[in-house]
Amino acid sequence: MEITEHIDALRHEGTRLAEAAARTDLTAPVPTCPDWQVGDLLRHVGYVHRWATAIASRGLRAPLDEAGAEAAVGPMPSDAALLDWFREGHATLVDALGKAPADVECWSFLPAPSPLAFWARRQAHETAVHRHDADAAAGVPGPAVDTALALDGIDELVGGFMTRSRATLRSDRPRTLQVRATDGPGSWRLTITQEPPVVTIDASTEPADLTLTGPARELYLLLWNRLPAEQTGAVESAGDRDLLDLWRDAAAIRWS
Known part of the structure; x- marks a missing residue:
């Protein structure tokens, strides 16, 4: 898959995840992630989206330490603001990867043609797999991945x-x-x-x-x-x- 295809997949899968979460109580269990509730799922994926955005958009050559990650992600939202917080972080990541130069240099942790190719691919699958988790919590199967x-x-x-x-x-x-x-x-x-x-x-x-x-x-x-x-x-x-x-x-x- 091309970078643009991964970014498109990230966009679609994140939107579907938010839609599934919106029709589910935040305290609903996530069957595919034992010990998680929907709120935990949104906080996890929202955290990862902001973490990845910081690395790719800033061209960081090393992973963020705990303090750096906390600064990049910011404070966790209340339950009332959680879904909007997730959507904002998802949109920011899609925008950051779409605007990043093809030759951006930053840290990555799996083989890939380029750092940008790595982050677009990794976040597409991070989001697609967890979108399935959100569907499982909602009790309604969503669209199958392409x-x-x-x-x-x-x-x-x-x-x-x-x-x-x-x-x-x-x-x-x-x-x-x-x-x-x-x-x-x-x-x-x-x-x-x-x-x-x-x-x-x-x-x-x-x-x-x-x-x-x-x-x-x-x-x-x-x-x-x-x-x-x-x-x-x-x-x-x-x-x-x-x-x-x-x-x-x-x-x-x-x-x-």
Whole structure:
């Protein structure tokens, strides 16, 4: 996906998140994020949006420390002002990324063609995944993410987050996970050992310990741990389903 496509996705997904939150009580639980309520979700995503805006718009070469982040985000709003606060931060991020020069230099933490490409992609998926959380809290499914965005989000997760040294997806014995999208050019093979997983992008037909096959939008939510395996009827799994349990336990992406 191009930078402009990621920014468009960020715009649409943030708007949908706000719409879902607007029709839900702030104290409603978020089923896909245990221990969170809708208010917690809005504060988290609103915080991240402001944090990312500060880094990209100021061209910061290092991550913000705690004091810098607090200054960039500002005071947390009251419940009455929370939704407007979220919308304001979201709009500011979309505007900042849209106006940033293509060659802006700033800190980033996953491989990307450029810092701007990283931040546009990362915030698009941060917002899309949490938009699903807002829909889950509202109890009404929202529009499915576009296939292109879903494919891109799977790639960011398995090829970016899972291969970092701090990733916790490990296995005492080598195990393989194959992910195949049925509606786009997406096939990823992960070899999981005691070291960071090795990911290859191919359409290999060699058997894996577990193969997940299905529409990109279903695989996207499944791999981002937003759908219970038993609720993803469109995804076929062949092989050792214990590997899916390992994924759910070890492949979570945490803020800290």
